[in-house]
Amino acid sequence: xxxxxxxxxxxxxxxxxxxxxxxxxxxxxxxxxxxxxxxxxxxxxxxxxxxxxxxxxxxxxxxxxxxxxxxxxxxxxxxxxxxxxxxxxxxxxxxxxxxxxxxxxxxxxxxxxxxxxxxxxxxxxxxxxxxxxxxxxxxxxxxxxxxxxxxxxxxxxxxxxxxxxxxxxxxxxxxxxxxxxxxxxxxxxxxxxxxxxxxxxxxxxxxxxxxxxxxxxxxxxxxxxxxxxxxxxxxxxxxxxxxxxxxxxxxxxxxxxxxxxxxxxxxxxxxxxxxxxxxxxxxxxxxxxxxxxxxxxxxxxxxxxxxxxxxxxxxxxx
Numbered sequence: 001x002x003x004x005x006x007x008x009x010x011x012x013x014x015x016x017x018x019x020x021x022x023x024x025x026x027x028x029x030x031x032x033x034x035x036x037x038x039x040x041x042x043x044x045x046x047x048x049x050x051x052x053x054x055x056x057x058x059x060x061x062x063x064x065x066x067x068x069x070x071x072x073x074x075x076x077x078x079x080x081x082x083x084x085x086x087x088x089x090x091x092x093x094x095x096x097x098x099x100x101x102x103x104x105x106x107x108x109x110x111x112x113x114x115x116x117x118x119x120x121x122x123x124x125x126x127x128x129x130x131x132x133x134x135x136x137x138x139x140x141x142x143x144x145x146x147x148x149x150x151x152x153x154x155x156x157x158x159x160x161x162x163x164x165x166x167x168x169x170x171x172x173x174x175x176x177x178x179x180x181x182x183x184x185x186x187x188x189x190x191x192x193x194x195x196x197x198x199x200x201x202x203x204x205x206x207x208x209x210x211x212x213x214x215x216x217x218x219x220x221x222x223x224x225x226x227x228x229x230x231x232x233x234x235x236x237x238x239x240x241x242x243x244x245x246x247x248x249x250x251x252x253x254x255x256x257x258x259x260x261x262x263x264x265x266x267x268x269x270x271x272x273x274x275x276x277x278x279x280x281x282x283x284x285x286x287x288x289x290x291x292x293x294x295x296x297x298x299x300x301x302x303x304x305x306x307x308x309x310x311x312x313x314x315x316x317x318x
Contacts, residue, residue, distance in 0.1 A: 011039030
C-alpha cells in the first residue's frame with residue numbers, strides 16, 4: 001500500500017471508547033496513513049503493541065492548541081502536501097476538539113455534530129443508532145474508503161513486554177495461565193451512582209473458589225482497598241497497566257465484567273468475556289468480539305446462578 005503520509009488522530013476520552021475505535025485505526029493504517037494519536041496519558045499503554053506514537057494532550061486548551069501547532073509543523077516537514085489535504089481525524093464529537101484543530105491550522109475530518117460542520121474540512125453525516133465501533137468505522141472510511149464491513153474482532157494487541165509482564169505477575173502470585181477466572185467488579189469513575197455494578201460478584205467469587213476456580217482481580221487506581229475488603233478469596237494484582245490487563249485477560253479461562261472499560265479491553269484483545277449488564281445497558285455500547293457473551297435482561301439483573309452456570313459451562317468446555 002502506497003503511503004498516504006501522516007495523520008493526526010484525536011482520540012476519545014475514555015478507555016472503552018478508544019478500544020472500540022481500534023478497527024478504524026487499523027483500517028487507516030492499512031490504507032497507508034502514519035498515525036499520530038493525541039489523547040490521554042493511558043493511550044500510550046493501551047496501544048503500545050501497535051507502535052503508534054501517542055502525544056499526551058495537555059489539559060489547558062492553549063497548551064493543547066500549541067501542541068497541535070507543533071505537531072503540524074513537524075509533520076509538514078515529513079510530507080510536502082500535508083497542509084493541502086485533510087490531515088486530522090476527530091473521534092471526538094465535541095465542538096472544542098474541532099476548533100482546537102482549526103486554530104492549530106489543521107484540516108480535520110469528523111462527524112458534523114454540535115454545529116461544528118463549518119470547522120471541518122470534511123464533514124461526515126451522523127446517524128443515530130449504529131454501534132459506536134461502527135460510528136468510528138464510518139469516520140475512518142471518509143479518509144480510507146473501503147467496501148469491507150467492520151471486522152468482528154477489534155484487534156487489540158498487547159506488546160511483547162506486556163505479555164511477558166502478564167505471565168510474570170500471574171506466576172509470582174502462584175496463578176497458572178488459563179486456569180483462573182478474571183473478574184472486574186467495579187464500573188469506573190464515570191459511574192458515580194454505581195448503577196452499572198452487578199450486585200452478585202461477592203457470592204459468585206465464593207462459589208467459584210469453592211468449586212476450585214482461582215479468581216484474579218486487577219483493581220484500577222483507587223479500587224485496591226475495596227477489592228481487598230470485598231474479595232478476600234481472590235488474588236489481587238495491583239498497578240496493572242491497560243496493555244498488561246489485556247494480556248492477562250487473554251490468559252484467563254474467562255473474564256466477567258460490568259459495563260466498563262476493562263470489559264472492552266478484554267473483548268478487544270479477543271479474550272473470552274461474559275459482559276453482565278443491567279436493564280440500562282445500551283446495545284450500541286456493548287463489548288465487541290466473537291468470544292463475547294452478553295447477559296442482560298429487560299428487567300433486573302442476571303442472577304448469580306445464571307452467571308455461574310455460564311462460567312462453569314465455558315470452563316468445562318476448554
